[in-house]
Amino acid sequence: MKNLTILLAQTSNIIEIVALLQDDELGETRETANIVRYTQALKAIIAAENNEFYLAFIDHEIVGCFQLTIIPSLSRGASTRAQIESVRVKSNFRGQGVGREMMNWAIEYSADIGCNLVQLTTDKTRDKAHNFYLELGFEPSHIGMKLHI
Numbered sequence: 001m002k003n004l005t006i007l008l009a010q011t012s013n014i015i016e017i018v019a020l021l022q023d024d025e026l027g028e029t030r031e032t033a034n035i036v037r038y039t040q041a042l043k044a045i046i047a048a049e050n051n052e053f054y055l056a057f058i059d060h061e062i063v064g065c066f067q068l069t070i071i072p073s074l075s076r077g078a079s080t081r082a083q084i085e086s087v088r089v090k091s092n093f094r095g096q097g098v099g100r101e102m103m104n105w106a107i108e109y110s111a112d113i114g115c116n117l118v119q120l121t122t123d124k125t126r127d128k129a130h131n132f133y134l135e136l137g138f139e140p141s142h143i144g145m146k147l148h149i
Contacts, residue, residue, distance in 0.1 A: 004056055004063075007054065007055055009055045015035065017055070020062070020088040021086065024088070051070075053065065056098055063090045068082055068110070081117040082107075082115040084103070087129075
């Protein structure tokens with residue numbers, strides 16, 4: 001994809017990040033307008049070791065985002081895994097390859113830093129996302145569970 005650049009998010013991007021997170025049928029019901037809380041969370045991500053939030057730009061416009069967390073592990077032969085979360089593509093850029101480029105970048109970066117497994121979760125109602133990740137080579141190998149506390 002021409003002119004797609006992936007850069008680390010800055011707190012100055014928080015309004016656009018929240019807009020991306022709200023820009024779908026699930027996000028509009030789950031996300032809030034509490035910019036202070038999102039800013040605190042992004043600061044914590046930026047400060048944390050092995051945890052980063054990335055933005056995809058086309059010609060200086062933010063068109064996508066994702067969080068990448070590197071997790072050292074004892075299982076699978078003490079492998080290191082990359083966890084991808086908060087994947088979003090701006091609605092008017094969907095279907096144009098932005099998500100594919102973001103995920104290919106994240107997978108390649110993860111391999112380059114020594115990860116040998118990339119994992120993610122996706123809401124069970126997101127059929128299009130499931131098909132997208134299957135096309136990228138991901139396998140639905142586990143059942144994800146969450147406990148809201």
